[in-house]
Amino acid sequence: MFDESVVFVTTQGAQIRTDGGRVVVWDVDGDDGELATFPIEKLDTINVFGGVNFSTPFVAEANDHGIVLNYFTQHGDYRGSFVPERNTIAEVRRAQYALGDEGELAIARAMIAAKIRNARTLLARKGVTGTEFLADLQARAREAGSADDLRGTEGEAAERYFSRLDETLTDGWTFESRSKRPPEDHVNSLLSLTYVMVKNEVLAALRQYNLDPFLGVLHADRHGRPSLALDLQEEFRPIFCDAFVTRLVNRGTIQHDQFTADNHLADDAFQTYLGKFDDYMQEQFTHPYFEYEVTRRKAIRQQAILLRKAITGELDEYHALEVSK
Amino acid sequence: MTGSDRVQFRDELVHVSALNEYVYCPRRFYYQRYHDEIGRPYELVDGRSKHDGQARRGGWVRERYFRSEDLGLHGKLDLIESDGDVLTPVERKRAESETYFASDEVQLAGYCMLLEAVTGEPVNVGYVYLYSTDERHSVRITDRHRETVHEIVSQIESMRVDTIPPLTDNPSKCEACSARTYCMPEETARLEPERARGTGWENPDAVSLGGEES
Numbered sequence: 001m002f003d004e005s006v007v008f009v010t011t012q013g014a015q016i017r018t019d020g021g022r023v024v025v026w027d028v029d030g031d032d033g034e035l036a037t038f039p040i041e042k043l044d045t046i047n048v049f050g051g052v053n054f055s056t057p058f059v060a061e062a063n064d065h066g067i068v069l070n071y072f073t074q075h076g077d078y079r080g081s082f083v084p085e086r087n088t089i090a091e092v093r094r095a096q097y098a099l100g101d102e103g104e105l106a107i108a109r110a111m112i113a114a115k116i117r118n119a120r121t122l123l124a125r126k127g128v129t130g131t132e133f134l135a136d137l138q139a140r141a142r143e144a145g146s147a148d149d150l151r152g153t154e155g156e157a158a159e160r161y162f163s164r165l166d167e168t169l170t171d172g173w174t175f176e177s178r179s180k181r182p183p184e185d186h187v188n189s190l191l192s193l194t195y196v197m198v199k200n201e202v203l204a205a206l207r208q209y210n211l212d213p214f215l216g217v218l219h220a221d222r223h224g225r226p227s228l229a230l231d232l233q234e235e236f237r238p239i240f241c242d243a244f245v246t247r248l249v250n251r252g253t254i255q256h257d258q259f260t261a262d263n264h265l266a267d268d269a270f271q272t273y274l275g276k277f278d279d280y281m282q283e284q285f286t287h288p289y290f291e292y293e294v295t296r297r298k299a300i301r302q303q304a305i306l307l308r309k310a311i312t313g314e315l316d317e318y319h320a321l322e323v324s325k
Numbered sequence: 326m327t328g329s330d331r332v333q334f335r336d337e338l339v340h341v342s343a344l345n346e347y348v349y350c351p352r353r354f355y356y357q358r359y360h361d362e363i364g365r366p367y368e369l370v371d372g373r374s375k376h377d378g379q380a381r382r383g384g385w386v387r388e389r390y391f392r393s394e395d396l397g398l399h400g401k402l403d404l405i406e407s408d409g410d411v412l413t414p415v416e417r418k419r420a421e422s423e424t425y426f427a428s429d430e431v432q433l434a435g436y437c438m439l440l441e442a443v444t445g446e447p448v449n450v451g452y453v454y455l456y457s458t459d460e461r462h463s464v465r466i467t468d469r470h471r472e473t474v475h476e477i478v479s480q481i482e483s484m485r486v487d488t489i490p491p492l493t494d495n496p497s498k499c500e501a502c503s504a505r506t507y508c509m510p511e512e513t514a515r516l517e518p519e520r521a522r523g524t525g526w527e528n529p530d531a532v533s534l535g536g537e538e539s
Contacts, residue, residue, distance in 0.1 A: 313487070313489075
């Protein structure tokens with residue numbers, strides 16, 4: 001259910017239609033006809049990049065089947081979404097809105113502590129030693145007495161972690177410091193792109209389980225900012241996002257000459273990137289708590305469910321995904 | 326306080342199919358009722374199309390809706406067989422198993438009681454038809470069945486959104502359950518064992534079914 005449930009469409013000029021219970025990607029501009037087809041029951045998210053459109057009957061079907069449609073630019077910048085109307089369950093939303101400061105802080109502490117733990121795990125996997133400072137900061141995050149405390153601890157951990165990330169990269173690649181808007185080098189560009197892609201996986205997961213992605217527990221709520229998605233993304237940043245970027249670079253999948261002058265991936269390289277990203281999301285690992293094999297995509301969705309259970313009181317606390325090996 | 330005081334189901338009748346759902350697993354029924362989370366599993370969609378494909382024959386009444394305030398029940402009987410004055414409800418099951426379950430019997434009892442409440446005639450037998458074997462089984466409706474129906478109606482009427490029923494006492498039911506993904510019985514037992522105490526999931530290692538998706 002989870003693994004093939006997300007579709008990426010990048011063919012410019014393609015149209016997505018419905019045909020007898022199936023989703024069909026159709027080459028409208030060119031002569032290729034049917035490009036791909038999927039059973040509608042299996043999909044929950046369709047991501048389109050650039051000039052791709054949906055037929056109106058398809059959008060009605062997407063609404064009926066609870067399929068979220070996300071729009072990106074050709075370069076992967078998020079533009080907005082179509083969200084089916086059934087994705088609003090009053091009782092879940094009510095519980096989310098009723099979370100007090102204490103409830104929010106408890107969840108945020110678990111997320112940030114897991115992020116710091118996972119940062120240390122990533123460095124350890126790459127043979128970077130001398131990271132005990134992260135263990136101390138993780139302990140501090142668990143004890144944080146206020147959201148500001150927690151943000152301070154998180155900021156310090158991020159700065160110190162990024163200062164060691166360079167050591168995980170193969171020769172010919174360097175990482176000086178994290179820069180955004182715009183990313184100042186190729187590694188930062190890949191990090192930014194991957195954060196957007198994973199944020200979107202998290203957004204889809206939150207929506208699927210009826211949480212409001214715009215009401216956060218740690219990130220300040222700001223108009224148009226999916227704060228809860230950013231919060232939940234924290235624990236995945238090191239082990240899913242950063243690990244993916246180092247893999248792309250270290251295995252030579254992406255090369256320096258595949259970037260444009262403004263540090264975007266060139267079209268062909270972006271196609272390669274999306275393919276690798278989807279494969280990576282479908283790759284399995286042994287879940288640290290449940291001990292069965294699970295894809296990264298499913299793990300993210302399970303965390304959205306666990307978050308909902310913590311919010312609605314089905315579980316006593318939020319159990320963030322902490323990977324310790 | 327989760328706003329549950331605003332939810333008031335007491336005036337509403339219980340759907341007969343809810344009896345079956347509730348007996349199968351109260352927690353699954355909770356998700357379906359409050360969170361609209363069961364979706365449309367393949368079996369349901371397929372079952373519906375098989376209903377549509379049934380030929381009409383003499384002596385059958387199809388798709389009749391009944392309600393009874395006294396019983397607190399309502400529902401649609403998909404098939405009623407009439408033989409003179411005797412009316413017999415038929416409940417058709419698509420499930421692949423070659424047998425029917427206690428929950429199916431309870432549902433059938435609900436239909437029989439609904440039918441007799443509306444017609445004023447006693448209805449003491451119903452049929453369960455299984456597609457898997459193309460056989461139908463007659464079920465004699467006993468006082469025990471009737472008591473069970475009354476009990477379950479009152480349990481459903483007293484459900485509250487802020488009290489989630491415990492995990493099932495029979496983990497094998499989870500195997501084919503479409504709610505398992507978000508119910509997370511095995512995972513709950515591992516993360517917060519006290520939440521699984523006294524249920525069939527108390528010892529997750531003994532009953533682990535793995536992380537398979539249906």
